[in-house]
Amino acid sequence: MLPELKIQQLRYVIAVVDEGGFNAAAKRVFRSQPALSMAVRELEQRLGQNIFERGGKGQLTPFGKFCLPRFRELLGQHGRLVKDLVNQADGKQGHVHIATVPSVATRIMPPLLAEFIDQFPNLTISLHDENAHYVCQMVAHGEVDLGITSLWQGEDELDYTHLFEDKVGVVCHRSHPLANRSSIDWRSLQGEKLIRNGTSRLLMGTEASALVENSAFYISNMISLIAMLEAGAGITTLPQLAFPENNQNLSFIPLQEPDVVRRIGLVKASNCTLSPAAQIMDAFLLKSLRGGEK
Amino acid sequence: MLPELKIQQLRYVIAVVDEGGFNAAAKRVFRSQPALSMAVRELEQRLGQNIFERGGKGQLTPFGKFCLPRFRELLGQHGRLVKDLVNQADGKQGHVHIATVPSVATRIMPPLLAEFIDQFPNLTISLHDENAHYVCQMVAHGEVDLGITSLWQGEDELDYTHLFEDKVGVVCHRSHPLANRSSIDWRSLQGEKLIRNGTSRLLMGTEASALVENSAFYISNMISLIAMLEAGAGITTLPQLAFPENNQNLSFIPLQEPDVVRRIGLVKASNCTLSPAAQIMDAFLLKSLRGGEK
DNA sequence: ATGGATTGATAAGGTTTCCTTATAGGGTGT
């Protein structure tokens, strides 16, 4: 019922006005002159009023004068929109939401993101740190584009790409009898006062699971956990990355038996396309973290 | 180089989102489902990013979510523009500029325009009154759409449609010896003190031209002219329409010999299309004034 | 699980739209 203005018709009209005639305009838009004549005429018929005076060299009718600024405006809006979309599509602009477990967020991401924003200065980033379970949830629910974490369990709607492994070890006060061992066996820990934390589930299903099951303490907050250890109130297990490497009072001793690792990978929602900016981040993270088992 | 968003493609995308799938959307836009699939795919290829998840029922990708509100916005702007243009083209909205000589402006236009704005309440009007020469100029220069006036001279770029004739007569004080005559001959005026005015040129080229040529006074302002006549300072000639009909002190006596008339007509710029609103006014004025020799 | 129904993708063919070349018509200026 209502006519449709085609972008190209508007462009033709503008060209005729700007160039002062159909012939000149035709050259500018790389079309033949009759193409413009017919396109414009078709537009005029649709609107029910002539835009150009018949026989004049691109002279506008009053109605044409009314139309022109509005055509220009719509063309401008169209052009800006196209530019925006293309920028977004090409990853020249955009925003990436990332979620990681805290250890990755503090130990791995800072230099990496610094390099990223250097390479892609027009992309902006949000970094959330949450525990592994919640990171997976955020990815699954679309709250973030990418997660770097270990899998919570075989989450079906997630797409996991392995990046590196993070060896689990025992953390204790440097004055603890075990502190100077270069490696350790789970059996040596029997009788120790083990404080569980969010990563303790990694030991479940291994020979050492009994240790965890018999532990009475659970502390989720890393700061509190460190404080407890520094106070000599017990020992815990942590992936190496989660161990605060500059801490003077605590020691990290790799677990030899069982050899437990936390598998850290890049997680995306499966069956779900990443935003263009996230695609770029995805590629960047894979390139940066795949080989370099930091 | 830059892709072009076609209005229809955007409509398809919106329909798919709103209806939650390609099939339902196809029904809504009265197209086959493959038509939408292909159109959307073509748009996606142009932008270089998918808008819909492959295999999902109209699920948007992150990029699609970015696009959607912008598509809606452009579509809205397009729709509003079309509505505006069509309203303007159909004369459902618009503005008409009219110029007339003062006599027409005061005696003819008021009831006419009242009727017009009653019939076309969404059209607005500007009414200028100027002397016949300037009215013609304004029309010729496009400052107004229509003029109602006598022609100044055979103006070439003007298109004249005759409306009615306005008989010229002598105006004098009611106490003047000529005042009670029912008609008058130019010879009776010899020796009278004739005050010329803007309309006196109508007598040029007639037998009475000598009268005008020998007149020493010229007053352009109608109010001043009337005051002079009321003071009995002389007589003048005026078209009947310019004679203030309710004036108690002055008399109007038609000139019999020569029988001079002022031809009043509707004037437009030739080779120039009227604005839609002006076209309506044009038709209205012709219908109202053509037969009725008011 | 298996069969039917539904949804989107793909292929082939037809229609419409759009564009091009060639040509006619209408002004303008010499």
Next chain:
DNA sequence: ACACCCTATAAGGAAACCTTATCAATCCAT
């Protein structure tokens, strides 16, 4: 009047667009 420049028109062809028919995947219910 003639040449020139501009736009309008006509006819044929290319491209875009849409349709029907069919296929692959998914979902639902039995």
